[in-house]
Amino acid sequence: MGGPVLTAATLLVCAHGVPARAVPGAARVVASGVPVLCVDDPILVDTCRAQSSCLVLKSTGSQRVRASGRPLAIAGSVVSAANGLPALIAANQQRVLAE
Numbered sequence: 064m065g066g067p068v069l070t071a072a073t074l075l076v077c078a079h080g081v082p083a084r085a086v087p088g089a090a091r092v093v094a095s096g097v098p099v100l101c102v103d104d105p106i107l108v109d110t111c112r113a114q115s116s117c118l119v120l121k122s123t124g125s126q127r128v129r130a131s132g133r134p135l136a137i138a139g140s141v142v143s144a145a146n147g148l149p150a151l152i153a154a155n156q157q158r159v160l161a162e
Contacts, residue, residue: 065162074154089130094159101133125161
């Protein structure tokens with residue numbers, strides 16, 4: 064299943080409503096001028112009061128499109144590692160799609 068590619072500018076919030084910060088590993092590949100996120104790039108939630116350290120994970124990635132040999136993270140595949148609830152994508156680019 065395809066969808067929009069997540070980038071470093073994607074606004075993510077954990078299940079508790081706290082903004083998350085992505086750390087892109089493939090800075091050479093950009094979408095709309097912003098580095099894309101791969102499935103193994105960390106997304107950290109620094110100040111989540113509900114959990115001491117909340118980490119957001121991308122459960123699946125693109126099957127066909129890769130950056131530096133790694134599958135790209137796509138919208139709809141983001142969950143919170145603390146409780147398994149889906150993290151919310153508040154804003155994301157819509158131009159670059161991956162399958």
